[in-house]
Amino acid sequence: MKEKEQKFKQVLSLFIIFVLTFIMTCGCSTEEKKEKVKLNGSPFAILEEEEEEVKAKLYYWDLEHKKIKDESKIMHTILKKEVPKEIYKKSPISWDGKGHLVIPSYAQVSQEYQGNVEKVEIPLQERIIWGKDVKLVSKEKDKYILVFTENSKDKEIELVIPPHFFKGNDGKEYSVGETGTVAGIIKKGDEVFILYSCFIPGAGEIYAKLFIAKYDLKAEKIEWGEVEIPENAELSPALPPLPDNTTSIEKSFFIPTLTVPAEVDIDSMKLKPINNIIEYQKKYASETLKSAMPVNIEILGSYEDILFVGIQMVKPTEPPELYVFALKDGQMMGLLRRTEKGIELVDQENKVVETYDIPRSSSFGGERDIIFPNTSGTNSMME
Numbered sequence: 001m002k003e004k005e006q007k008f009k010q011v012l013s014l015f016i017i018f019v020l021t022f023i024m025t026c027g028c029s030t031e032e033k034k035e036k037v038k039l040n041g042s043p044f045a046i047l048e049e050e051e052e053e054v055k056a057k058l059y060y061w062d063l064e065h066k067k068i069k070d071e072s073k074i075m076h077t078i079l080k081k082e083v084p085k086e087i088y089k090k091s092p093i094s095w096d097g098k099g100h101l102v103i104p105s106y107a108q109v110s111q112e113y114q115g116n117v118e119k120v121e122i123p124l125q126e127r128i129i130w131g132k133d134v135k136l137v138s139k140e141k142d143k144y145i146l147v148f149t150e151n152s153k154d155k156e157i158e159l160v161i162p163p164h165f166f167k168g169n170d171g172k173e174y175s176v177g178e179t180g181t182v183a184g185i186i187k188k189g190d191e192v193f194i195l196y197s198c199f200i201p202g203a204g205e206i207y208a209k210l211f212i213a214k215y216d217l218k219a220e221k222i223e224w225g226e227v228e229i230p231e232n233a234e235l236s237p238a239l240p241p242l243p244d245n246t247t248s249i250e251k252s253f254f255i256p257t258l259t260v261p262a263e264v265d266i267d268s269m270k271l272k273p274i275n276n277i278i279e280y281q282k283k284y285a286s287e288t289l290k291s292a293m294p295v296n297i298e299i300l301g302s303y304e305d306i307l308f309v310g311i312q313m314v315k316p317t318e319p320p321e322l323y324v325f326a327l328k329d330g331q332m333m334g335l336l337r338r339t340e341k342g343i344e345l346v347d348q349e350n351k352v353v354e355t356y357d358i359p360r361s362s363s364f365g366g367e368r369d370i371i372f373p374n375t376s377g378t379n380s381m382m383e
Contacts, residue, residue: 041060041061042060042303042304042308042372043058043061043373044060044061044372045059045370046358046369046371047369047371052079052080052081053077053079054080055078056074056077056091058073061334066334066345066347066353066354067354068345068354073112075092075110076092076107076108076110077110078108079108083106091103092107093120093379094130094375094376094377095301095373096132096373097303100118101118102117103118103119104120105119127379128378128379129184129185129243129376130243130376131184132186132188132248133148133186134146135185136185141177142177143159144158144160145157145158145159146159148187148192161194161222162222168200168202169207170202176198180198180209181240181242182194182195182243183196183240183241183253183255184247184253184255184376186253188250188251190216190217190218191217192215192217193212193214193215193253194214194215195210195246196212196213197241199235199237206236208229208235208237209226209227210229211224212225212266226269227264228269229271230271232273233262233273235257236258238258239257239258242378243376247376248302248375248376249304249306250305252265253266254307257273258296259273259278260274260278261298261307262274274309274330276330276331277309277325277327280325280335281297284346284350288311288313288323292315295313297309297310298311300324300374301373302374306326306328307327308372309327310322310323310325311323321340322337322338322370323335323337324336324372338369338370339360341360342355342358343358344356
């Protein structure tokens with residue numbers, strides 16, 4: 001009898017161990033799958049117009065499975081009587097695609113949207129520039145308040161950025177503060193990187209320079225460095241890098257040029273044009289090359305390690321279409337085409353694999369109604 005009881009206990013013990021192992025293994029596997037799905041879903045918002053308001057509705061673009069998921073959530077609403085139509089594009093000002101959302105004070109956040117929401121005045125408040133995990137508040141000339149999160153709490157540091165002088169092509173001395181503006185800001189660990197774009201009049205032309213002010217939070221010290229710009233990079237004051245048209249991934253800024261977006265690599269201090277996008281345009285968006293008017297390849301934002309760039313196709317008698325390329329390390333991970341009637345997802349063979357009935361509101365016929373995450377932004381209406 002005792003022998004049977006002992007065998008039963010042994011079998012029971014083995015069974016319990018098996019069950020626990022199975023649960024733990026399945027649990028980890030499930031979490032890994034959840035994380036994978038989460039990382040594959042890149043959020044974006046569509047502006048939906050109603051009679052009295054404009055709503056920003058949340059969607060997810062699954063790049064791996066080439067599908068779009070409707071979250072049935074409204075991020076925020078703007079009442080038309082509160083603000084003129086041309087200012088809609090300022091909302092959100094900064095959005096990490098997760099919880100952190102910076103919106104104008106006139107926008108109403110939906111109860112469905114849970115996260116860290118920051119409201120600011122436009123354009124009455126002092127000029128603020130948002131970046132990845134940091135923001136820079138302008139106070140006086142060369143004086144700022146640096147705001148970032150440390151140990152789950154907001155921390156503020158008074159920052160004086162010393163003037164930096166350089167020699168122009170004409171041999172004259174110029175300063176970054178007089179010839180340039182802040183184009184973006186990144187915080188990485190104990191270092192903050194502030195990108196300045198400068199345009200200097202030359203002999204019959206205006207040439208560009210890029211500088212980075214690196215602030216060491218521990219040493220409380222600022223170092224200046226100049227970014228090496230290749231000769232073929234078409235930086236122009238006609239399309240200057242500004243917080244509203246740049247973005248960042250890890251330790252790189254992504255800025256516009258007259259031809260293709262370019263990466264400012266902080267480690268190498270070099271500017272690298274993303275030339276792959278030209279080949280992608282020829283292969284997947286050749287129609288845009290026949291656009292009714294010249295179009296720029298725009299930076300729309302970034303999420304995790306994905307860069308979103310857009311190419312518009314302007315038609316003579318129809319609303320423009322927008323081709324959105326999702327790039328990872330310069331390689332195309334997905335293509336979304338925004339048309340008047342809906343959204344089409346295109347595969348690597350240039351075939352439409354999914355179509356979604358998400359019509360564009362009539363008042364957005366000539367304006368963009370699709371918003372991608374971008375932590376870079378400013379509350380200033382004019383730079």
